[in-house]
Amino acid sequence: MKRKFSVEDFRSQFPILEKPLKNGKRLVFFDNLATTQKPQRVIDKIADFYGNYNANVHRGMYEFSERATREYEATRTKLANYFGVDNAKEIVFVRGATEAINLVAHSYGRKFLSAGDEVLVGAAEHHANYLPWQVLEREIGIRRKIIPLGGNFRLDFEKYKSLFSERTKFVAIQHVGNVLGGTNDIKVLAKIAHDAGAKILVDGACALAMHRVNLRELDCDFFACSGHKGFAPTGSGFLFGKYELLEKMPPYHVGGNIVNSVHFEGTSFKLPPDRFEAGTPDIAAVIGLGEAVSFLETIDWELARAHMANLSARMYDGLRSIPSAKIYGDSMDRNGIFSFNVDGVHAHDAATYLGNSGIAVRAGTHCAQPLMQILGVPGTVRISMGLYNTSEEIDATVAALGVCKKVFFAK
């Protein structure tokens, strides 16, 4: 099943990487945390669904609907196996990490948290894992406590521990940071939370394409994941939740497919995961997610991680060789993620300049405005690499950035 990892072989599975741009060059794609490219097999799988057996799931008594339902539910089992989840009913399909976190905040949060209860939220969170807790603070009076960053902008275990009180009921924290790239040690954070009697939700939006994630090992209560940042289609994602919690949670959306019976007097809801999947899901995206997980299973993670570590080291040295560039955070645990600025050049200008050279990066606050306040900048340029990136692409980018300042000051 596993393929021996080589960047050439890995790249060859992504047709878009060979498409020439208007300038005749190939795209250098360094915006993987916005969304990754998709391998041919995922693209084929989606076309196969629409072309050969398109039908709604869970309803039809005919061949196509039965097949669609089988593929849809098989994805759930495949995800459970891949992520080390014992019970596939603990996997709820949603559109992405944003929806997964909102589901937990509004279903679990509104039922089990009350005024004065404390929720610990990371200082470097994406707005998707920040705003839902801010809404609960306004609406039901929970108290948010921010987990401060320690040296090198990394989470400080001692400070984290010292935040817990009798009122601490919940922790919301990211797995991999989408701005600075560090990996939080979820196992340790979860143990501390559980010892204090709190539940922990992990924003795993970034993790899929970078780590062989095992949820049994992490032992978090909820894990929110975006499929599209891990080679799956947009519109695919999942929430993992421990069954004993999901079971007690009310639906977040209500509508078709989630009820046993609806009467004028009241309604009895199905058990998880159906209870949380009201309405017609993005069936093609879910089936595509299943194929992306099959693709992830072919990755030799040891070699893949070594490749990413080499790329990261090369990018780090390259960026540091540019006197006008400032990188935020100097830890080498970065999962191919670099936030930086070029002195005197606005982040958007630097990104536009790279974009015009066929290099796709992102500029701005990366949906993490509180972190930008900590860094003391209005925004950064972000490079987020994928396993298909090469040393040559890094060298070309560093060379372009090296003259970026001159280009702007010559204007």
Ligand SMILES: *Cc1c(COP(=O)(O)O)cnc(C)c1O
């Ligand atoms: C992208 C991202 C999200 C949101 O994911 P969606 O797929 O847009 O729902 C949340 N958290 C982090 C850390 C992210 O990078």
